[in-house]
Amino acid sequence: MQSNSFHKLLLVFIFSLFCKEAVAQSTNVLWYKQPAEFFEESLVLGNGKMGATVFGGVESDKIYLNDITLWSGEPVNANMSPEAYKNIPAIREALKNESYKLAEELNKKVQGKNSESYQPLGTMEINNFHTGKASNYHRELDISNAISKVSYEIEGVKYTREYFVSAPDQIMVIKLTSSKKGTLNFDIHSSSLLTSNSEVKNNQLTMTGFAPIHENAGYSVPLLFLAQKERGTRFTNLIKIKNTDGVIVSSANSLGLKDGTEALIYVSVATSFNGFDKNPATEGVNDKVTASTNLDKAFAKSFDKLKQSHIADYQKFYNRVSLNLGKTTAPDLPTDERLLRYADGNEDKNLEILYFQYGRYLLISSSRTLGVPANLQGLWNPHLHAPWSSNYTMNINLEENYWLAENTNLSEMHLPLLSFIKNLSVTGKVTAKTFYGVDKGWAAAHNSDIWAMTNPVGQFGKEDPMWACWPIAGAWLSTHIWEHYVFTGDKNYLKNEGYPLMKGAAEFCLDWLVVDKNGNLITSPSTSPENQYLAPDGFVGATMYGGTADLAMIRECFDKTIKASKVLDIDTDFRGKLEEALVKLYPYQIGKKGNLQEWYFDWDDKDPRHRHQSQLFGLFPGDHITPLKTPELANAAKKTLEIKGDETTGWSKGWRINLWARLWDGNRAYKMFRELLRYVDPDGKKTEKPRRGGGTYPNLFDAHPPFQIDGNFGGAAAVAEMLVQSNENEIRLLPALPDAWESGSVKGICARGGFEISMEWEGKKLKTVSVFSKNGGKTELINGDKKQIITVKKGQKLKINW
Template identity: 65%
Template sequence: MIKPFISLLKKAFVLPILFTLVSANLLSSQSSNALWFDRPAEHFEETLVLGNGKAGASIFGGVATDSIYLNDATLWSGEPVDPNMSPEAYKNVPEIREALKNENYKLADSLQTKLQGSFSQSYMPLGTVYLNFEHKNQPTSYHRQLELEKALSTVTYNVDGITFTREYLISHDEQAMVIRLKSSKKGALNFNIGFNSLLKYEVTSNESTLEVSGYAPYHVEPSYRGKIPNPVQFDSNKGTRFTSLFKIQNTDGELESTDKSVALKNGTEAVVYISMATSFNGFDKNPATEGADHKTIAASQLSKASSKSFESILENHLKDHQKYFNRVHLDLGETTAKDLPTDERLKRYAKGEEDKNLEVLYFQYGRYLLISSSRTPNVPANLQGIWNPYIRPPWSSNYTLNINAEENYWLAENANLSEMHQPMLGFIENIAKTGKVTAKTFYGAGGWAACHNSDIWAMSNPVGDFGEGGINWANWNMGGTWLSSHLWEHYTFSQDLDFLQDKAYPLLKGAAEFCLEWLVEDKNGNLVTSPGTSPENKFITPDGYQGATLYGSTSDLAMIKECFQQTIAASETLKTDVEFRTRLKKALAKLYPYQVGKKGNLQEWYHDWEDLDPKHRHQSHLYGLYPGHHISPEKTPELADATRTTLNIKGDETTGWSKGWRINLWARLLDGNRAYKQYRELLRYVAPDGVRASYEKGGGTYPNLFDAHPPFQIDGNFGGAAAVVEMLVQSSMQEIQLLPALPDVWANGFVEGLKARGNFEIAITWSNKVPTKVKIHSATGGATVLKHGSKQKEVTLKPNETVEFDW
């Protein structure tokens, strides 16, 4: 964190307090920018991960054998979904509504099974590459690390007085992984490359290159379905194909090969080039019969990469990565934490010790992971980003649309990574196409809809295997409503009118059309959804029935309200669709209003009923507070108080992704200390899955800083990083709040590069929890109001203008 301050010193944008911060950091060598360990990884949750937005690698850094799990964002099981899988399912809706009208919730639950379709497909592991070394004795001085600013991982160690070094990166420009290996003694580098995969594959080799060709299953049953017959199904004529090439380029020594490996003997330095490609050719193209030419693509990538030196690739890689990563700098003040391996830092921190640079590291790691996993057009980061070693991964490593896929992108705009939002925005275009069929065939409505799960094939139907799924999760149908909010959010941050007109508005309108037609009147004339559920939760009726199907669930109506408001705003901005806008405004006024229950909580259900699990991990009915915008302490204090009561009833103990969400909720309630308490808990050390005896306690953080749901889900990383921004900057199209939820322990600090709505970029220096220096930049020009406490300042900027001032 020294470089940003040196840069700022040159710019003279520093108060005396920052000289204290710089001095403190100069004295403390523990990092806010790197993970490091003094031993190789034994478990996946200890690996250091790299990615270029498509190819992913999880590096163990072993001495005798270095195992590297490989992934490709486009390698999934399955093939294009048939959205018309149940063309007459909608005919069951009137009967379900009648059951609900008669308050027969058991019957409604039973009938809901008729509104279920197929399960999603699963994200696949490509395989494992092995670098096998000839070392006779045990290593000393072992060190492996990942530098976030460089997206570069290194391993160094000594054996018999010889220093061995490995450097790993995955280049976006070259679409290749590149590993440089060195020995300090001439001729001491001896290694071979092997490969293994859980998929079907064949290996061939020549003198310097290992070639792997294979294919993924055409069907994989979700892991949560347990031991069912034939859960992984292969067919040589079906499924996504893949090619992976491994080439050794040596400076000396001799290259050798066998049928299954390539090797270098008696070398001093070498570079390994790894190229991966699949036949995925779009969500609606059969990858076996209409697929991309994966072999040619892989060969072309390898040829391009191997024609360049490691130094040249590294130089271009750094320019590319740092263009995004270095936009944001954060310093949280003086720290006295010890210089320890990352896992030891987590354990120390879990005891309540101070480590401000670990808090910064976790935030920047979230940004690093998004850059590394979300750069493939129309293929967003999944439940595990792009890093998955399992053929039946947890929850299929898919897109879970009732929170998880959306949480992955909460930091995209405000943490200044708007480009990484694009894969999700493109994916929404895809799922809206299948979603039109889902809306019509499952719900008898226009527009488009998406439900609980999706996958690379843009599946939009409700899941459950046609009646086998739990109603409380399988039948939720507000996925499209929630996804559509990302379109408006991208516009509010980017101010890109062309995007709003050409891409966002038609999709927003389609999502709103579905909701408009799905709503029905209750007995008092209010508009409600029927049937509806609240994601994964259940209610208890006064007579003791534990059900999931009801009318007018709060989360449904909160998401619809946000969708209608955003679509109206988009229509007004574009000065279009006056008639449709008027219909939305009328429906908005008739929505069943929020209800405050007898405990002072925001009701989750239409009636003031008990939850089966009062501390449930989902808090979907609080959507209006976050990520929505229509509940706030300033504008709706009574509802904000009710959300606070709800959060207190739920308590703070929950899973990783849920903790990430709750931190954001507390930040929106302007309670920085409560948000910080949960941020610390999010960083609670969790042992790797191979070590843990059970998952009985809630989430935290694995040794490599992966979020522990548990097991690993990347959404907690992204949600936690987004929450740091919410503590420091909150915004609307009219105003920007500075340090709105700053915890007491972050009394002094500096942040640069955060984005605010209206396309503003913000830098703040603060002391004793009060801003002392503010810098604001506008790429597109505009006016806003900066606020902190009772003080505010109006600012109007021309395009590409920057102003800075003492606060």
């Protein structure tokens, strides 16, 4: 009898374990029951320079290859329009006379060339010689180790593929296996949309080619391929097979394996890019030697050794942060089905964690090349004509890519942007002088590219000033320098590199400001990025003076430059000028609707629900508008968000979630976070009832649409912002915690002042908090009405039962 009871208990225990497993939704794995048919279903890998987009097909496995340094063009001629600045006085005069239409036309005279385009390197195809139909197909990406896998069975034989792109070895490795000896048969082809040549020699598949020289005169202009030896970025792609058995076979342009059981494919890519100011053809890196050296070194190593060093390198970044949002009852489903279920309003806390961690994964994978930050598509572009040239759009998108760098403990991934800002300051000095007539400092405009182009775009007068004419990117970007300092405490960086760049951005702004009729400092001409006003006479335009966005960014730029000058105890005279100018800036205005005015006057927007909310910069990512310090302005910001509504594109929604978090409205932020994860069908997929618009594609890429990575980064940053907010003196714990995240824990979120936060909460109440200090220091912890000042020594952790 006792034995019978024991067996029953054992069965109940085993069944409970099985049930638990059945609902154990992963926070680290994207998986699918079928290969990718479209780019927006593929799984992406990257080491910060080389990118791979894996489709995981059965008969044919297509893999797009990218190198983050492969762009069209060559070093920019910053002095392209040496007398453009001579138009500025006439524009200012027209604005002074309230002749907005004339000012709009004149503003077109202050335009230069458009940016160059990020290019696709090539496609490799692994053609598998199978007979029979595949079953038990499984495709996954494990973001905890940055490894993708495919497995399936055909006629009793199990086939597997494992893929990763290693940063330590600068190589992509693919391991193919079959469970039955001699059943692995495949060949590999390489192709490129760019001018290229493929050949096989000594059992190595080599593809070489070059990027075009062209000025992108619009987003759909045919590329001009110029086969000139002295111009254009070169690239090399090398592929080699290491076999344990079977025979390596080849043709004129393919490489393969016959009758094998296990094989490794090594993929190496390189370009001749050698810096923003070096001709990639005549002063370039030898891409053939680079690719060959990386391949030979990696080829000499075993798969296990390569994999081990790849994982160790990746996890030292990824493992810094963990998040738990409490119990979930969501069933274990493939990621595409999981998204669909979530879009119907169902709970899936682990999907929310997966999305957050996927944002961190993408940043680690796309931002490790100094001077070359993640672009509009991060690293993964399959298009010859990429959407918006997959460039650096600096009136929000480039900056949003880096909102999660410091607070989600990926400070090293911020360095490609910070070093890019240094490049911009070089060309930007010329731009400041020739386009704006400002002799001091540096300026940058709406778009840039790998060549650190800083001029206003618009094809020399052919395009709309509402997006083409905007010189305030330097002010915005300079705040990233302060963020890096205040999170890390790296005073050497601030002194030797950061502060001179901040000062240069501030110097430009100081000289660019003019006095209005009331004695306030304003910008003229001014635009509010990509938005248009509706003047009382019915004129719709963008060129204006004293735009709120300009002044918000300049406020933030001046404020942070002043702080940096105090930290370093230098430049007291210049600091005084900034302090004086700050007081004289045209103050924020609250409009008749209770909103924060976007324009100098209380005029309506042409589109009241416009995706840009640049006038709210002071609330986020800036910090000079807060519910405590400036309650009236915070309420006006809230009213502005309410007027704009919640329905918008991916990156814009990412920004709005952060704004609601800064207003300490966790439930509104969470509502929009859920909307960011709304399932969207791949762009090319034809269905009876297609799900289109902004949201998230099956592979968790952000649907702008089309794909733009900034929504992923902005959404991930917002999760951290809901849990921890900070400035130099205080850390707010759970400031925008939504009801849905009633219980949970987080480890490794960073706060300003060089602190790392780990905490647990239950029933929306903070239970314990641990504060680790990188540099040693004092801060004030705030949760609700409770405050506590703490001092932590360098390298120590303080645990508090709240």
